[in-house]
Amino acid sequence: MPLWTLFGLNRGLATTPWPNKADASMQPGVLSLPQYHPEQCREDCHDCADACLPKAITIADRNLHLDYGKCIGCQLCTEACPHQAMTPSTNWAFGVRDRKDLEWAEAIQSAPAQELQHRIQNHFHRSLHIRHVDAGSCNGCESELQALNNPFYNLHRLGIFFTPSPRFADLLLVTGSVTYSMRGPLLETWNAMPEPRWVMATGTCAVSGGVTGGGYACGHGLDGILPVDVYLPGCPPNPAAIIQALLLLLDRTEQKVHGGHYAS
């Protein structure tokens, strides 16, 4: 035992100073959802839509419609676009309160005052307990959720904890596109949670179904099943993105994405 105590002390601090201190190198090199440059886009071209398996990019009446809630970050549109209208991006903070904010809008509306923020701040000044339910993911989201408790991210320091029992949980964090046989256990978990309670759809599958949704065994994510408070697309969202979305729920950080536009 002394062996490990000494080892731990020698190993020193491994935790990132982010988000308490800005760290520009957070997730270096990791590509997230692509960035759209409408000024580069040509009306008569549909190469990106043809390359988009989950139909995050669709073209109707020569207008491009982009829904980040369906994007799996496969980067195929960035390779297909001949005009650099879709480019790879490292912008990962995609958590939003309103599903509409993941859809590209020509004009960004000013963010409406969120009643939720005040409600949740009154309830949880510093601490949040999460019950995670895997409703049919590929295990990528779980891998990144498990990473939250490694020494690098050290989620506990932010007062956020995973709890085994839904009875102690404030937030239901759901991954996966909701398979027919996980729908029941998911709703049972929700029903076991005391009010007030919140829901976060984590990963593109939970937001919209992504490329796994539909079909004989899967739903299309959480919409229509549970009232979602924060949507976080990504395939999978990286641990920093998950932390950002959790802090957004707690109103401890700003929402970065409005109408599909990423605030730099």
Added chain:
Amino acid sequence: MTDASRNTPSHGMQGTVQRLVWPHSVPQACEELIQAGARLQMAYAWFPRPGDAPEVLYLADKGPHQPFELLRCTLPQDQQELPSMAPRIPLLGWYEREIHELCGIHFKGHPEPRPLVLHEGSQPPFPPLDPRYQPTEPMPYTESPWELPPLEASDVQILPFGPVRADVLESAQILFYYIGEAILHCHPRLFFKHRGMEKRFEGLVPQMGALIAERISGVDSIAHTLAFCHAVEAACACAVPPRALYLRTILAELERLYNHLYYLGHLCHTTTLKVGEAQGKLLSEQLKQINGLLTGSRFLRALITPGGLRRDLDVSPLASKLRAIEPEIYRYMELLEQTNSHLDRLITTGQLPQQIAYDEGATGPIKRASGIAHDLRCDHPYAAYAELPMEIPVRSEGDAHARVQIRMQEIRNSLALIFAAVERIPSGPVISPLDPVPSAEGLGWCEGTRGSIYYCVHFDQQGRFARVKIKSASFSNWRVFPFTVHDTNMMDYAINEASFGLTMAGCDR
């Protein structure tokens, strides 16, 4: 050729030697394979033409450097029934149940005639993999009670655990029949996460199929995509450029590294070795960050595609990054092997005898920890493995500790493989053009972190996928796992499960 054969076609599933057999001669053909020392790897069915009779295929491994053998059996339209091979070859039991539920074929004399993949209460109008089942049609389902092993003694209790389990875990339900601390019988109920991924491939072109393969099991993204690409490339006779073969090898070993390090950390979690847990998970995080820097994806996604890689990678900085972390990894593993409190919980825990491992279909590190020295990287080399030195670690104890030691040796192997590959990697293009061949078929395989993965692809006449079959490592190992839990105790369960290193997503698909 023996009496069981019908004839041998000149084309067919590339990557295999195939034999057509009559339904009544399936047992004889399987018996001949067993007598020749072959091990059955999987079975599946598909419908070559909508509305037509299905075909059932059995894949067998005849040993190192021998081609895989494929038995193909077309069933008569009016009698979709086969004799069950599960009593003779137990590992086929799950495959037969899956074929029954997804393709509607009945297996006569099956020892476990219960639902497996589709839960009690699902009422598909057609078997879901029948082409008449529309791809976007949800399956009607009402939750129903399921059949449990009967209880004969009054003091045995049943503990249902899951499908929503503690911490961040994938969904699965484990039922324990127990008295006090003693587990009499472990009864897993899996496939809560069955997403119908095999049907997702239907109608897609090869490049899009790679996106689905990456999402079968997130932490095995590379292994699944590799096996998938190998199958497509075999079917379309596409030769991948040498540089891409080396890059694929590097990516596959990077995936093994971050998975095995996380495994060591998670195992410490179950033995409550807190600092050991933190260090293992930190090393895994550092590997994921190296992945991100190298490829733009912590899971190494969006790179491998049929024909090669979507873009070239600069692997020159990789060696120095890994050299910097290598001593830490070695020191960590050394310390774990010196920690008595940790080893006490692992040694003799969850023992898997070699015969059960072989018969029930164990694969990967689980099989090698029970004395079976097979590894697809050596026995049926792909990518650049034939040109790189490696040894297969084997242990005979079959306990949790042996499973850990296999993985520790594989970590050392992976590092050595990456260093050798980075040194020898040739320059040149990373992708060859790949044209889908109408009606082509191919077999692909890969030794993933958790064991063998096989993909069989069938193209339709338009060069799109008609059927893709996935055999994942965890599907094999979940079948084996309960045999190590019966007659053990509650305290060891979590350690034993962690020592198997299973995923649900890969198993359930």
